[in-house]
Amino acid sequence: MSEIEIFLKREIGTDLGSRQKIETLFKNIDRDISKVIMNFEGIEFMGRSFAQEYLNRKHFASFEVVEKNMSEDIEKMFEIILKLNNKL
Incomplete structure (x- = not known):
């Protein structure tokens, strides 16, 4: 098992707006990875x-x-989403 660090600025850019980009990023993470930073x-x-x-x-x-x-x-932003979903 291993760990990787993903720099979102490098992989996606400074503007994280597209739902599709994070979907693709997660799908492309090797399943042998145990931790992603x-x-x-x-x-x-x-x-x-x-x-x-x-x-x-x-x-x-x-x-x-x-x-x-x-x-x-x-x-x-994460706090708002979690509150809206009653997960905080």
Whole structure:
């Protein structure tokens, strides 16, 4: 089992708006991976649909997903989504 770090800025860009991009990213993670560190360094914007899809993918992933370098705005967006889904 192994661990990888994904730099979202490098893989997707500084604007996380497309639900499809996070869906594709999660689908392409090798299933032998046990832990994925999602590095949010340099991310300027994250849309609600991206955040919703990210949290759904994280919840059903066969590996542990942890976040790193999240801005306050990104943390707040995740909190809003979790509250709306009664998961906080």
